[in-house]
Amino acid sequence: xxxxxxxxxxxFIVFFCCTDSMETNDFKLLYNNSYFYDYTRGLLELKAVDIxxxxxxxxxxxxxxxxxxxxxxxxxLGAEIPExxxxxxAESLIAESTSVEHFQEFLRLISRGEMKDxxxxxxxxxxxxxxxxxxxxxxxxxxxxxxxxxxxWHSDWKFDAEEAEAIVSDLIDQDFKFDYPDETYSHxxxxxxQKELAxxxxxxxxxxxxxxxxxxxxxxxxxxxxILELSELTKIEIDQL
Numbered sequence: 001x002x003x004x005x006x007x008x009x010x011x012f013i014v015f016f017c018c019t020d021s022m023e024t025n026d027f028k029l030l031y032n033n034s035y036f037y038d039y040t041r042g043l044l045e046l047k048a049v050d051i052x053x054x055x056x057x058x059x060x061x062x063x064x065x066x067x068x069x070x071x072x073x074x075x076x077l078g079a080e081i082p083e084x085x086x087x088x089x090a091e092s093l094i095a096e097s098t099s100v101e102h103f104q105e106f107l108r109l110i111s112r113g114e115m116k117d118x119x120x121x122x123x124x125x126x127x128x129x130x131x132x133x134x135x136x137x138x139x140x141x142x143x144x145x146x147x148x149x150x151x152x153w154h155s156d157w158k159f160d161a162e163e164a165e166a167i168v169s170d171l172i173d174q175d176f177k178f179d180y181p182d183e184t185y186s187h188x189x190x191x192x193x194q195k196e197l198a199x200x201x202x203x204x205x206x207x208x209x210x211x212x213x214x215x216x217x218x219x220x221x222x223x224x225x226x227i228l229e230l231s232e233l234t235k236i237e238i239d240q241l
Contacts, residue, residue: 098233100128106230109223110205110238111150119149131235146236147207153216160185164193171218172202190241197221208237 051067054060067088074081081087103124107115115123123146153167161180169176178196180189193204203224207215219227224240231238 098128098131100124102230102233103127103131106227106234106236107146107150109227109230110217110219112218112220114151115149123148127234127236147215147217150217152207154213155216156213158186159189161189164189167216168193168197168204168218171216172197172200187241194241204241206239206241208239 049055049059051063051070054063071081071087071089073079104120107120107124107127111120127146151171151173153171155163155167159167161178161184165176165178176196178192180192184192190204197203197218198221201221202218203221205217205219205224205227207217209215227238228240230236
């Protein structure tokens with residue numbers, strides 16, 4: 001992908017200029033269909049094009065990707081994109097900078113809002129400081145300190161259905177039963193547990209312990225995608241079972 005974008009960029013030059021007033025952002029897109037070694041000649045041979053009306057197959061391929069490149073350039077430079085312009089990506093192309101608020105949100109979601117505010121803020125600050133210092137694993141393999149105040153289940157990789165029912169009942173604070181085939185154990189039970197939890201818009205997830213054990217917790221199903229996003233931002237690895 002990087003090589004492809006490099007090829008696209010080698011064939012385009014974008015000029016940012018102002019039209020009508022200093023408050024209006026505008027683009028002038030110039031095009032050349034070859035790598036130019038003589039930059040003066042290359043600039044003189046550039047042609048103005050309409051990105052919405054490619055004239056050949058190379059332009060069709062290049063323009064499609066270059067729209068994303070243009071959006072990224074605008075976001076990086078802070079250039080306003082008019083509302084009438086349809087963006088190729090509905091989401092921002094600029095990566096979020098990890099902050100202590102991300103750790104707070106992460107803890108709030110994996111605890112389903114049940115973690116006390118003072119503990120949440122303290123744990124989030126500890127996690128964020130460790131993140132900034134680049135401390136790997138933060139001794140969680142043994143301690144799992146940041147799961148203090150979160151209703152969770154630490155289990156080895158071997159468990160049966162009865163144990164799973166009892167523990168999940170505790171995690172969701174209500175009686176939990178699920179259907180499963182005979183002689184089904186451990187991770188093979190996950191699909192049946194998830195099917196039953198989904199009826200309540202819940203999902204079983206696990207922190208990656210880096211070992212032969214699970215650290216389970218239950219999340220609201222509509223928050224799972226955000227938990228996974230925050231997992232990437234905070235470098236706290238969460239597994240979707």
